[in-house]
Amino acid sequence: MTKFHHTLNCKDCKSKGIIFKSLCNEELDMINQNRFEVSFKAGEIMFKQGTPSPHFLCLTKGLAKIYIEGRGKNLILALVKPVEYIFGPGVYVDNRHHYSAAAVEDSTACLVDAATYKLLIRQNPDFADEFIKRVSNQAIYNFEQVISLTQKQMPGRIADALIYLSEFVYDSNPFEMSLSRQDLADISGMSKESAIRILKDFKDEEILSIDGNSINILNPRLLKQISETG
Amino acid sequence: MTKFHHTLNCKDCKSKGIIFKSLCNEELDMINQNRFEVSFKAGEIMFKQGTPSPHFLCLTKGLAKIYIEGRGKNLILALVKPVEYIFGPGVYVDNRHHYSAAAVEDSTACLVDAATYKLLIRQNPDFADEFIKRVSNQAIYNFEQVISLTQKQMPGRIADALIYLSEFVYDSNPFEMSLSRQDLADISGMSKESAIRILKDFKDEEILSIDGNSINILNPRLLKQISETG
DNA sequence: TCCCGGAATTGATATTTATCAACATTATCA
DNA sequence: TGATAATGTTGATAAATATCAATTCCGGGA
Structure with missing residues (x-):
């Protein structure tokens, strides 16, 4: 995990997330002054469930998984790609991470001091609305x-x-x-072996073609139907 | 479902939730002018998944369940008691309810126009913080x-x-x-029959005594241990 | 290049859980 | 009050899923 200051200013950042669209230049400066960039190699843990959570994390490159560590098993809640951010609910509750995050591919991320972020939410109602909207979307996704x-x-x-x-x-x-097969199993809440078997069934039924980690969905309609009929 | 205006003003409401503590009198007036009170008999549906969601609902009496309607089965997300409120994530997304709510006991609730509520979140940063805190707590509970x-x-x-x-x-x-046994099953994500069987096992092991709907936890320590070891 | 370790795969088996059917109990209401 | 429906209970069985063990496959170093 390498830490270094990015040469760019947030104002000019190409990979600036849409979350920041409601911030004015002055506010972006504030974020800029309280941020640093970090890079992670594939497999590296970005933060761990239970540890203090002082940052807002914006993924600028790569792919990350956020997952809950349960009894022996993990449950992957979501995959995060650029330019999405991770800002756990613990920031407003107990300053602890309630899930872990790890890089699935080599990744870089911008970390912003959580206090700065919270301040902006108080200052800028548009930004607050955007934030709440985003949290709401996440909640709805979680229901599904x-x-x-x-x-x-x-x-x-x-x-x-x-x-x-x-x-x-x-x-x-x-x-x-x-992702590994284990990751796929952790997304679907089952054992690795079961995930592999279902993949094979789908292959036999010609819903997919699979070659190692290359997956081709041959029959999206049927796949969607399987998703719906459960 | 009976609709009537409450004689009390929000300012004087005995059952005012702690969420409102950061509002000044003027702001409480705003809520007061945009609210009405409704009562529900046990079993009645308060609102239904998929329908438009124009209100913030504060339960002032009784007990309600909020649940997702899945394929044939329901999953109870939470029970809501006075003075807690229900404010679904759809309000900030698509103005639809993403879960249903029903009265478990005879209940009364205050409904507040969602637009008013959203306006107050924009106006009053303390109120916004409280709201986000509450949403965050809910998210953490959902993880568990x-x-x-x-x-x-x-x-x-x-x-x-x-x-x-x-x-x-x-x-x-x-x-x-x-709650009915079916409700208990819907909380635990299993069939009614399975829920009943587990209850009986707990009774046989003298962890509980059960008489109809009266439940006495005789061995809380062991119950907690079962919860932890899964 | 060869070897090693981790991931992927497969088969056999055991465990967990749902479903179905029958029956008992309780609540409701005319 | 008695009939009737809803809820609760139990047992037998079937279905879904995990676990365990044995290979196989593959990529990265020495």
Whole structure:
């Protein structure tokens, strides 16, 4: 994990997230003065559940997973790609991370002091609205996730994960999956072996073609149907 | 469902939630002018997933459940008691309810126009902070819930539900459960029959005594241990 | 290049959980 | 009050899923 100051100013940052659109130049300066950039190699942990949480993290390059560490198993809540940010609920509660984050691919991120961020939320109602909107969207997504995990059977859950990967994470089909099978299992809340078996079933039914980590969704319609019928 | 204007002003309301503590009299007046009170009989639906969501709802009497309607099954996300409020994430996203709510006991609630509420969040940073804090707490609770539902086996999940009921909902032990067995199952993400069986096991092991809907936790330490070991 | 360790795969088996059906109990209401 | 429906309970069975063990595959160093 290398720490270094970025030469760019936030005002000029090409990878500035849309979250910052409601901030004026002065406010962006404030963020700029309280930030530093960090890079992570694939596999490295970015922060760990239970540790103090003093930062807002904006992913500028790579891919990260955020996951809850349960009893032996992990549950991946979401994958985060540029330019999205991670700002856990602990910041407003107990200053602790309630989930861990790790780099799935080599990544870089901007860290901003949480206090600065909270101050801006108080100062700028548009920014606050944007933030609440974002938190709300996340909550809604979590509802769908819980229903998927608790009420769908394994094929439905794997279908959900594959659709999520293709449509929201890699934004393409076919796609090269930078996740391990274990990660896929951790997204879908099942054992690695089960995840592999379902993938194979999908391959046998010619819903997918799989070559190592390259996945091609051959029958998106059927996959969506499996997702819906659970 | 009866609609009537409450005689009291919000300023004097005995059951005013702590959320309102950061509002000045003028702001409370604003809420007061945009609110009405409704009462629900036990079992009545307060609002339904998918319908437009123009209100902030504050429960002043009774007990309500909020639940997601999945494929045939429901998943109860939380029980709401006085004086807590329900303000779904849809208000900031698509103006739709993303979960349903129903009265478990005879209840009354104050409904406040959502636009008014959102305006106050923009106006009053302390109020906004309180609101975000509350949303954050909810998110953290949801994490624990997801882990319970996806990584614990049935006895652990029922233990979690019973602890939740005793410690957070009814605030007592023994307690009279106003929920049905189906509700208990919907909290724990399992079939009604399974929930009943686990209850019986706990009774046989003398962790609980059960008489109809009266539940007495005889061995809280062991119950907690079952919750933790899953 | 060869070897090693971790990931992926497969099969056999055990465990967990749901479903179905039958019956008991309780609440409701005319 | 008695009939009737809803809720609760139990047992038998089937389905879903995890676990364990044994290979195989693959990439990165010495």
